[in-house]
Amino acid sequence: MQFLSYLINGLGLGSVYAIIALGYTMVYGIAKMLNFAHGDIIMIGAYIAFFALTKFALPFPLAVLAAIAVCTMLGVLIERLAYKPLRQAPSLAVLITAIGVSYFLQNGAQILWSSSSKVFPSVISTGSISLGSASVSYLTLLTIATCIVVMICLTLFINRTKTGSAMRACSEDKGASMLMGINVNMIISITFAIGSGLAAIASVLLASTYPSVYPTMGSMPGIKAFTAAVFGGIGSIPGAFIGGLLLGIIEIFAKAYISTQLSDAIVFGVLIVILLIKPTGLLGKKINVKV
């Protein structure tokens, strides 16, 4: 049964998209902006993990922590320096700035680490288990498990904690949130921190699956995850999760049953169809227009 192994591999790829899409969707939900530099945070995370593992010979968990720490700080720093001054600016200006930040990170990486790709060491056991006739690698299982744990933790955090409640309040009405005493700038920083930390986790999973690290490696997964977030309904956390998983499954099935070359075109084609049928995405709410 090839079908089962395609499905599980699709879920694995989709889990990576979902983790990245969560960052996109949270930042959109709270800061109301599309952070197109989000994919490049993944690239930085992959480099940090790469150097931690090779140059500093750190154990794998510490390398992951290093990537998370650097990406979190970088995300907060980018928001403070590049986006915060544009809080009142038109959204097109913010979008262009985000694209600028993306190029800045890619070119920065090229200057620092050259454009040739580095081979990410395989640290996660390469073994696999067999489910019936299908065999599934440990890495795929780890990726799926990580995504589920991330999703559960994030949902609990957003729905059960005081900071989570403040984040939801900010996503609805920043003015009213300030009247409650919520420090909106702080909440936005926390959102960028969480999104970038998740990008770091995704970077390690991605680099372990496709073990080459190069300055533009974040672009395609970034665009796919953005697609996943829109697919599920941008701003919706369960939407990003489901959108990511579905996108991964569609991509793997398209590759397996239709055409490797056309798989990306098929993925984006499905997105367009979904948005034509339901413009706010699968779980998106209708957009409130303030009068």
Added chain:
Amino acid sequence: MLKVTDLKVKYGMIEAIKGISFEVRDGEIVTMIGANGAGKTTTMHAISGLVKAAEGSIKLDDVELTKTPANKIVGMGLAQVPEGRRVFAEQTVEENLILGAYLRKDKAKMAEDMEEVYKLFPRLKERRKQLAGTLSGGEQQMLAMGRALMAKPSILLLDEPSMGLSPLLVSEIFHIIREINDKGTTILLVEQNAKRALAIADRAYVLETGSITLEGTGEELANDERVQKAYLGG
């Protein structure tokens, strides 16, 4: 308690508030009446820090509010019930009330205050697990008021609490404003519903296109010919 002096607020080139001065003393109900677009909401937002004052001073017990970030002002004892309620529609009634007490650390006292709010608005208690967005307009107004009270303010600002409510509900809301004041909270009430507002106010101001044109006790203004003609339909 609250003293506003020569306040000016601009939106770009347009001066929405053109240098107004007024005060609210400890324990009073003060109302500011004015037509749509007079600048009532802008004044409220300037006090709470949601818009920046271009000139002038706003003092709460001698602390200058124009230099205080919006999110710190509620912690100083000034809470606002904004125009149009602005409850957090996707959170429950209870979560909204807890957000009202966001800066408070005294958990035990907060639980007591929540019971107080439920006593004041029993309908909120019945609906405490319901999303705020599913409440009726009147219930949302009650929730917005309860949420502001959860901050334990010494002064409460209300921006058109009667807007869009049935006459019966308006009576209920005004009755509750009175009750909140009787329990010791100073009140600044902004209204287009001049008749009701003047009836419960100790003192009142009339705001016209960004300037204060009249002031006096609630009774004086209610009997003033100009006020009757412009705001009381007589």
